[in-house]
Amino acid sequence: xxxxxxxxxxxxxxxxxxxxxxxxxxxxxxxxxxxxxxxxxxxxxxxxxxxxxxxxxxxxxxxxxxxxxxxxxxxxxxxxxxxxxxxxxxxxxxxxxxxxxxxxxxxxxxxxxxxxxxxxxxxxxxxxxxxxxxxxxxxxxxxxxxxxxxxxxxxxxxxxxxxxxxxxxxxxxxxxxxxxxxxxxxxxxxxxxxxxxxxxxxxxxxxxxxxxxxxxxxxxxxxxxxxxxxxxxxxxxxxxxxxxxxxxxxxxxxxxxxxxxxxxxxxxxxxxxx
Amino acid sequence: xxxxxxxxxxxxxxxxxxxxxxxxxxxxxxxxxxxxxxxxxxxxxxxxxxxxxxxxxxxxxxxxxxxxxxxxxxxxxxxxxxxxxxxxxxxxxxxxxxxxxxxxxxxxxxxxxxxxxxxxxxxxxxxxxxxxxxxxxxxxxxxxxxxxxxxxxxxxxxxxxxxxxxxxxxxxxxxxxxxxxxxxxxxxxxxxxxxxxxxxxxxxxxxxxxxxxxxxxxxxxxxxxxxxxxxxxxxxxxxxxxxxxxxxxxxxxxxxxxxxxxxxxxxxxxxxxx
Amino acid sequence: xxxxxxxxxxxxxxxxxxxxxxxxxxxxxxxxxxxxxxxxxxxxxxxxxxxxxxxxxxxxxxxxxxxxxxxxxxxxxxxxxxxxxxxxxxxxxxxxxxxxxxxxxxxxxxxxxxxxxxxxxxxxxxxxxxxxxxxxxxxxxxxxxxxxxxxxxxxxxxxxxxxxxxxxxxxxxxxxxxxxxxxxxxxxxxxxxxxxxxxxxxxxxxxxxxxxxxxxxxxxxxxxxxxxxxxxxxxxxxxxxxxxxxxxxxxxxxxxxxxxxxxxxxxxxxxxxx
Numbered sequence: 001x002x003x004x005x006x007x008x009x010x011x012x013x014x015x016x017x018x019x020x021x022x023x024x025x026x027x028x029x030x031x032x033x034x035x036x037x038x039x040x041x042x043x044x045x046x047x048x049x050x051x052x053x054x055x056x057x058x059x060x061x062x063x064x065x066x067x068x069x070x071x072x073x074x075x076x077x078x079x080x081x082x083x084x085x086x087x088x089x090x091x092x093x094x095x096x097x098x099x100x101x102x103x104x105x106x107x108x109x110x111x112x113x114x115x116x117x118x119x120x121x122x123x124x125x126x127x128x129x130x131x132x133x134x135x136x137x138x139x140x141x142x143x144x145x146x147x148x149x150x151x152x153x154x155x156x157x158x159x160x161x162x163x164x165x166x167x168x169x170x171x172x173x174x175x176x177x178x179x180x181x182x183x184x185x186x187x188x189x190x191x192x193x194x195x196x197x198x199x200x201x202x203x204x205x206x207x208x209x210x211x212x213x214x215x216x217x218x219x220x221x222x223x224x225x226x227x228x229x230x231x232x233x234x235x236x237x238x239x240x241x242x243x244x245x246x247x248x249x250x251x252x253x254x255x256x257x258x259x260x261x262x263x264x265x266x267x268x269x270x271x272x273x274x
Numbered sequence: 275x276x277x278x279x280x281x282x283x284x285x286x287x288x289x290x291x292x293x294x295x296x297x298x299x300x301x302x303x304x305x306x307x308x309x310x311x312x313x314x315x316x317x318x319x320x321x322x323x324x325x326x327x328x329x330x331x332x333x334x335x336x337x338x339x340x341x342x343x344x345x346x347x348x349x350x351x352x353x354x355x356x357x358x359x360x361x362x363x364x365x366x367x368x369x370x371x372x373x374x375x376x377x378x379x380x381x382x383x384x385x386x387x388x389x390x391x392x393x394x395x396x397x398x399x400x401x402x403x404x405x406x407x408x409x410x411x412x413x414x415x416x417x418x419x420x421x422x423x424x425x426x427x428x429x430x431x432x433x434x435x436x437x438x439x440x441x442x443x444x445x446x447x448x449x450x451x452x453x454x455x456x457x458x459x460x461x462x463x464x465x466x467x468x469x470x471x472x473x474x475x476x477x478x479x480x481x482x483x484x485x486x487x488x489x490x491x492x493x494x495x496x497x498x499x500x501x502x503x504x505x506x507x508x509x510x511x512x513x514x515x516x517x518x519x520x521x522x523x524x525x526x527x528x529x530x531x532x533x534x535x536x537x538x539x540x541x542x543x544x545x546x547x548x
Numbered sequence: 549x550x551x552x553x554x555x556x557x558x559x560x561x562x563x564x565x566x567x568x569x570x571x572x573x574x575x576x577x578x579x580x581x582x583x584x585x586x587x588x589x590x591x592x593x594x595x596x597x598x599x600x601x602x603x604x605x606x607x608x609x610x611x612x613x614x615x616x617x618x619x620x621x622x623x624x625x626x627x628x629x630x631x632x633x634x635x636x637x638x639x640x641x642x643x644x645x646x647x648x649x650x651x652x653x654x655x656x657x658x659x660x661x662x663x664x665x666x667x668x669x670x671x672x673x674x675x676x677x678x679x680x681x682x683x684x685x686x687x688x689x690x691x692x693x694x695x696x697x698x699x700x701x702x703x704x705x706x707x708x709x710x711x712x713x714x715x716x717x718x719x720x721x722x723x724x725x726x727x728x729x730x731x732x733x734x735x736x737x738x739x740x741x742x743x744x745x746x747x748x749x750x751x752x753x754x755x756x757x758x759x760x761x762x763x764x765x766x767x768x769x770x771x772x773x774x775x776x777x778x779x780x781x782x783x784x785x786x787x788x789x790x791x792x793x794x795x796x797x798x799x800x801x802x803x804x805x806x807x808x809x810x811x812x813x814x815x816x817x818x819x820x821x822x
Contacts, residue, residue, distance in 0.1 A: 021589070022296040022570040022573060022589075023573050023574055023577050023587075023589050024574060024577075025296060025297050026297055026298060026300060026301070026470065026471070026574060027574070029297050029298075029470035029471075030469065030470050030520065030521060030524065033468050033469065033470055033520060034468070034519065034520045034521070039297075039470065040367065040370065041295070041296075041297050041337070041338055042338065042367070042370075042371070043338065043340065044338075044339065044340040044341060044373060045341070046341070046371075046372075046373045047370075047371035047372070047373040047374065050370075050371040050372065050373075051370060051371055054370060063589070064589055064590065064591065064592075065592065066591065066592040066616065067592060067593070067594070067616065068340065068341065068342065068616065093588065093590070096588065096590075096595075096598075096599060096602060097590070097594075097595035097598040097599055098594075098595070098598065099592060099594045099595040099598075100595065194581050194582070194806065195578065195581065196574065196577035196578050196581055196587065197574070197577075244799075244800075244803045245582065245802065245803030245804065245805070245806035245807045246578065246581060246582045246802060246803065246806040247578060247582070247798075247799040247800075247801075247802035247803045247806070248799060248803050250521075250578065251518075251521040251522060251525060251799060252518075252521075253521075254519065254520060254521035255518045255519030255520065255521045255522050256519065257519070258468065258519035258520040258521070259519045296570040299570060299571050300571055300572060300574060300575070300744065300745070303571050303572075303744035303745075304743065304744050304794065304795060304798065307742050307743065307744055307794060308742070308793065308794045308795070313744065314641065314644065315569070315570075315571050315611070315612055316612065316641070316644075316645070317612065317614065318612075318613065318614040318615060318647060319615070320615070320645075320646075320647045321644075321645035321646070321647040321648065324644075324645040324646065324647075325644060325645055328644060342614065342615065342616065524795075525792075525795040525796060525799060526792075526795075527795075528793065528794060528795035529792045529793030529794065529795045529796050530793065531793070532742065532793035532794040532795070533793045
């Protein structure tokens, strides 16, 4: 099932509209192409709704949000909702400033998100918990480790109930909480946190997977996380063989996404259904 | 002749002013440096004219156009026109939104472009035809294949007449239509469409080649397309040898531009004059 | 001493707030992660002060400055000053337009900079000299070569006196002028000027090194320049071994930063105290 969704992305090549930050936008565009989708980046208020209409899904990423792009996020999101297109939220840095937290909360209030994807501190802020966001990268001490605390899982499930969105929390393990239960994904590599934009890239890919033609969006989000985590693992193997540092690793991750097949995914992915 | 223009770029190192999208701007800057030119990215209204004055050419790329940068495009374009500097238009995503189409048309009305470069759907929109733009990448079904239809060629020639600009249409083959006739360039590789920004990069390079000191701008545009396409071919050979995916390929393309010589160009380029 | 500062960055992982250009922002974020720091890019007026507060240092880079981001630079800079956080200025392209020159001068007037880092033409403009800026890359004819002219050194020392900032001038040699004297750094490779953003990356790294917990900011700035220059040298060795062009070289530079150790630094760095 999970691997089939990658095939669907490659076959249907959904157009994914991203209103995203200028830090990692190039990687998001390239990783969308790498997984078989087509990117369109457009953030002006005057075209946000129109681009949202021609695209199959929308990814709103609030990194480098600003006075000019925030209204576009709302317009595009509402239009995508009207058309029934899946909308993904990446609340980058929620908790780091009032602007980020309140924009994320307002977006959640006014737009129906198919999936909200963040690291544990961002998701905690969104869920109404205490902010411990330090930066925008996943290098925070809240990363989920070996044992998942019941508190964290309850918090995620409550957020799922409140928003009606699939919740993806990424860290040492990724958790995807959908209507039917939890997926725990044990893929990826710690070095992914030393490359900027791995979270943003997964959010973009989630947008592609949710637009691939499956109705089970939790499965699509889990598949996206497992595929990207698998690419991170394979890329680390290649790094070990070929040498290099964090920049080579970043390039290898996108390479592995572009060379991913459903066969490879089936071999590497570790998804536990709970 | 064509290969000499690359030499001129390396010798004269023209300063190329780009008002361009934030998705591929880094690749545009790096590919300009790679071919021997110098980039300057500047899009604020208060400096657009001044930067256009000190630069040797201007590249206007409407990807991620917005309310803040559109006025700068007009100001810089008019100033460059006054000074006789070549101005290049890349109408990214024309046809995808009213904002993009109307901005492209307004720019063409108010500014004399030396070269307009786009994929076939963008050029069709500019020419007043029906829009079939889906995204901003060249992955559309209109790519020129084996046989060039006479309708398409007529459309390109009419646009050339109407605008007085050299028209570069990129696809499986690239066509450059100038005053004296057509150049058909059979370089490049299909995988280039799986990397974001290859079109933007060619537009930036075209800006460099048109500023290198030749008066034959159609030859300059054809040389730019042949050089970049040749780099794409050589990069694909290296990919076959060294392995990797779309991210490696993107890096190899820029590498091959930086290592391109007039000798290599003469060997690889396939330009037919019609 | 110098190599210890790298260790401190890796241990303390300072959060570095960047208000920077969209051309090289991704490289700045990745190089900050590579050297052990954490990046946060945030340029909206409504969050500039708050992000400056949670960060340990601030890097203001005026490349692609604009009407929306300039006020954020002032707000963030003043807040960082109040909190005693080091603030770095990279006056990209000062001299290329009135907007850039006057913004740089206004920033210097209103904000106390720990370090100002630029190439020789930018620094000359800031010092009140004649502008010879051509673009934003270090490919200008003023690069410091074998012999440092006394005039240039006097100019740098005067700027140091006037501003109270450590002055870093990068070129064939890098000069860091602090209260106690000059550091002359003979690291780096000419090919670094063929990659966009090497200056921006050094400014970002300088922000990290100044926030690592040392009180000697001139030593921190010198260490940053020596570390980055050493990475450039090691990257060039790898390029010679592995092949490639300017894009490979760019990736190798960031790789070498990520793999840099204090031992390697001690071996490669060439800092002369004058």
